[in-house]
Amino acid sequence: MKSRVVSIAVLSLLCLMVPATWAQSEIQVTVSLDRDTIGMDEQAVLEVVVTGTEQNLPAPQMPSLAMFETYSQGRSTNISIVNGQVSSSITYRYMLLPTKSGVFPIDNIAVVYNNKRYKGNRVELTVLDRGVAASPQLEEKAVDTQGKSRDYFLEAVVNKTSPYVNEQVTLTLKFYIAVRYYGTPELNEPSTTGFWTEVLGNMTPYFQKLHNRNYRVIERKYALFPTQAGELTIGQATITVNVPSTSRRRDPFGMDLDDFFGRGENVTIRSAPVKLNVKPLPVEGRPANFTGTIGMFGITATPDKTTVEVNQPITVTIKITGTGNIKSVAEPLIPDLPDFRVYKASSNEKTSIIDEQLGGTKIYEEVFIPNKPGNLEIPSLEFNFFDPKTRKYQTVKTRSIQITVKQPEGYAVSPEVPYSQSGVVIGKQASDIRFIKNDIGRLTSKGRLVIFTPLYMVINGLFVVSFVSLLVLRLHREKMTGNIGYARSRKASRMAQKRLTRARSLAKVEKISEFYAEISLALLAYIADKLNISPHGLTSDRVTALLKEKGADDALVEDTLALLHKCDFARFAPATLNQEDINQSLENTRQIMVKMETVKFV
Amino acid sequence: MFKNILTGFMTGLVLLCYQAVSRASTDDDFLKANEFFQNKDYSRAIALYQNILASGVESAPLYFNLGNAYFKNGDLGQAILYYMKARRLAPSDDDILTNLEFARQFTSIRMEGVQLNPITTFLESLVAPYRLDTLAWWSSALFILFFVFLSLHYGLGFRSDWIKIVTIVVLVMLAVSSWMTTYKYRHDYLTRRAVIIAPECPVTSGPYEQSEIELEAAPGLVVEILSESGTYYNVLFENKRRGWIKKELVAEI
Structure with missing residues (x-):
């Protein structure tokens, strides 16, 4: 008895220990940089994320980064519970200010927990020579007409100025500000008539040195898809920001009242309009069934089953994945298939942003219903698009799908009749039915049922009443005698x-x-x-x-x-x-x- | 008094005349429709047969001929629908049964996994040859007979063994015929059945436009209507498979 109790206790302890062991092995250290190339006058932000199932995760041990001045920017904690499983992550941020140009690997960032060392991944930061990071045009924008550096300015830049119709153009709005500001700057989005627009989002703010002034740079990016050829203009964007007023109010003790109350004056800055010359798609090599999709895509088709019975549906999921305007991706053409009836079941899309390129997956579900038994084939489906990089039309195909269609069993009405009646046509020529009747027969009111007619109820009721009366009479007579x-x-x-x-x-x-x-x-x-x-x-x-x-x-x-x-x-x-x-x-x-x-x- | 009797008599006479004229007109239409059928003008034959039905009357030959006209016109769903209506009124008519069976061979889809319950099949075969009205009158006759014998025995005091035996035999027969009548009524009238009449009939997983298509049914298939929601019927196929079908794609028998 005693040994049994001990065994159970040991087993319970083991059970408790197993999750603890798993928890140890689940600590992860992920290192990332907000950018991999900076100029000597710029900063990079290094993020170290420690993830694990423990709530008290240890801080990372940072290696000596001799080529940078390193400043901690704080940390943030995130705890989540999914299906009863607790996981937490702590993100540590460090600002790196380069002191030398060159390519510098950053590795050996690690966390020590329970006498075990968990090492993070390696990243590389390239520091360019002084002056290379900022373009001369940008340097020009940073000074006003009197040669004095501006406190703030707004710049709109595109990654290409001669795109094809429906090719992505990335517009970046950059707000540079070298003075303190109050509240959140209010942006008035640029007008993008002639474009299909998708906001890619705001980037992490960073600092850039221009004319020996440190500007805080706030970036917002857009994916623009021109819908027509010709000259198109991206309109002005405006940003309104509250900055300390030029005539600062001070209290009798010399304190800045604007700083104290957190208010100044509103100033509005505009970006310059951007002109684009949109090229039409080349006619040469254009496939006959081209639907206007531009980008780089792949296609797959997956059936939910490959063995079915006649008239049982097979759902084929067609996925088109890649970069480009995923919402404009059209359904691949399905040829006429004599062996199947085809129905469109559903379609949906998942968009994603990869390296500032809009992309994602468009999913079509098609239902194929085989109408005869045997080994049938759903042929490969084609999808074509224009690749702006190679400037050529491309066609991608799915693999053909082999389907085994079985003959259903158990049909008892007339099992000798074939499953597909394509050869038999009813109509004027069918003469095997028995001929019409010449007498219309006994006509009755439509839907009349005799059981609900008053005559039926009265006749049946009458006999019940007669019987009951006779019975009562007889009982009375018997009682009387x-x-x-x-x-x-x-x-x-x-x-x-x-x-x-x-x-x-x-x-x-x-x-x-x-x-x-x-x-x-x-x-x-x-x-x-x-x-x-x-x-x-x-x-x-x-x-x-x-x-x-x-x-x-x-x-x-x-x-x-x-x-x-x-x-x-x-x-x-x-x-x-x-x-x-x-x-x-x-x-x-x-x-x-x-x-x-x-x-x-x- | 004499005036009232005269008014009643005249009203009855007018009604009888109206019925006679109406019957004559229906017979004329029926014969004309038959002529159209013989001349292979099936569309006009269908229109005329439907015209007779629209007047509120029905008969097994009328439904049978209409079924034939639809069949010849290539409308399998409607043909099977009217053959089934004809069979309900004349279940033992050989012409109707033959044509219905023949037409059903042309349904392009076979329901797999149909399992026939031997007990249900046997019970159905018992009541199948009889009309509901016939069974109801049988039950009524046995019911009356049973009460006549009860009255003889208990009401009038005829106490003989043969009355007892006959009463028990009649009671057993009454129980059987009442059950058959009830079964027939439930099978033919209480259970809602419909025939798919549309050339294409997607069967969906729910009563919505966005619901997934589970299979494609074909004209002529008979389904049992379980419930309805909006513009959809929840139906049960012969192989016990359930699904939703738009109401406009089927016709109730």
Whole structure:
């Protein structure tokens, strides 16, 4: 038992140690320069990025860089969590000011962690001789008409002035400023009518020495694609920047108020317009199906599967990758394929910037549906473009794709029928169908179903009702013969009515005594029938007790007793009663019986 | 009183006359359409048959002839649609069954992986030869008979063994015929079926224009409509494959 616990503990420890070991091996040191060539009057920024899964990453050990003056520009930390995996990176920036010209390798930048040394990659920085970095034109722009150096100026430069139609021209706006400024300069983009424009972004600011002044240079780059041949102009760009005013305000203690409040005066600087002479594409060697794409591209086609059944779709992903105006890349032409039906499924693009060149990947997805079994081929697809470097049209091709198309199984309706019916054409010539009918037959209302017609429901319902009625009748009859109490109760009203009729006829022949005796009997017999007891021996007290026991209300009991008393009285003194009393007694008897129908005797 | 009876009688007479005239006109149109068919003018025959249907009546021969006209006109989807409508009204008509089977051979796509459930196939074969109305009247007759015997036994008190036996036999027959009627109603009317009528019918993964095309269906294929969303039907093919088809590309049976 003990040894088992120890084993589990050791295993757990090992499990905990494994990720730690992995973490150690995941430290990376990446060294980069913002530019690989600078002049003696310029600076380069060296970036050292330390990446790892540890949160407390160590600082890099910098080698001695004797040919540069090195200044730290701080560091920034980035921590990210992806799928529960924590990774962090610290970026250290150093400004390098050259003291000598030449080509200088920078290596041996390393990080030591857990007694292990992680070395960064090697970079090279070329330092040109003094004065070579800045062009004479630029030096000229840095001075005003009076020969005094400018505090700030804006320059627009293009990498080529005679491009082809749809060839990329890189426009760089360079804002030079040698004085302090407040806030962020506001740029008004240049007008680029006649161009399709894509912003490449802002570059990292750097410093450049002109006329012994240190200018901070802020660059913004654009990829411009001329859409027409001829002379095109890139309009002026303007930049508004807040700089200290020429007449500085100072407080009584000599402090600069502009500096203190961080405000000065707004100045607007303009760049000069740039003219381009756009050349049309050469006619010579232009392919017939050329769609106007310029740049350098490659093409691939990849199917999602190569073995399918007839009529099952194959998605072929066609990727066109390269540099150039990727958004204008047209879909490659797919020839007519008798063995396939072809549908365009989707298209999308991913743009990227490589060495200031706009490029990326355009992806088309095409669905090919084979319409017959066998070994079929999707032929190679062609894509052509104009390469401005070689000044020639080029055609690239995909590899042909071999598809194995299987015959589907399990079709049970008519398996002998071939899968493709291209040879069979239905229509006027098809004569194998049976001929039309000459009689229109029995016409019915469209959609009429007999089960929902009233006739159908009534006929069926009628028999159910008849059966239920017969059943109820039969049960009633059986109860009447088998249950004396039930039969007496059911017949009580009828018997009472008979007695009242008889009483009425006795009244007519003025047999008053018999009349009241009959009424009394009718009432007592009614109560006796309802309770299934003998009417003989029913006294007033017994009637009162029975009625109250069955829940009759007091008024009914009183009325019943009053009537019975009246009957007894009339039987012994009939001479005192007249016709009105007789009628009243009959009516009272009737009403009492009606009320008694509501009493639950059973 | 006499006036009311006279008005009722006259109204009935007018209705009867109208029905007779209407029937005569329908018969004329039917014969004319047949003539067009015989003269191979299928488009006009179709128009005239459709004209009769538009008046709100239907019959198996009318659907059959219309199916034939569509078939001869090269419209396979519509042909199969009307043959199936005809089969619903006259399920045992040999001409209809033969032409439907013949037309279905021309669907250019075969659905792979169709697995026929032997129990379902057997049950379908039981009800297939009968119309719903026929089964309903059978059920009704057995129902009435059952209640007559019940009334004899329980209502009128005829207590003999042969009544008991006959009542039980009728009850069993009633249960079978009621089940057949219900099955037929569910199969033919409650389950929504449609025939693909468009020459090209992409089946997509969702009810949107941007949805991926999964396969291409062909005219004449029969699908079961499961649900609908906007302008699309969610359909089930014979091989249990599901997909979305635009409503305008199919016609409900």
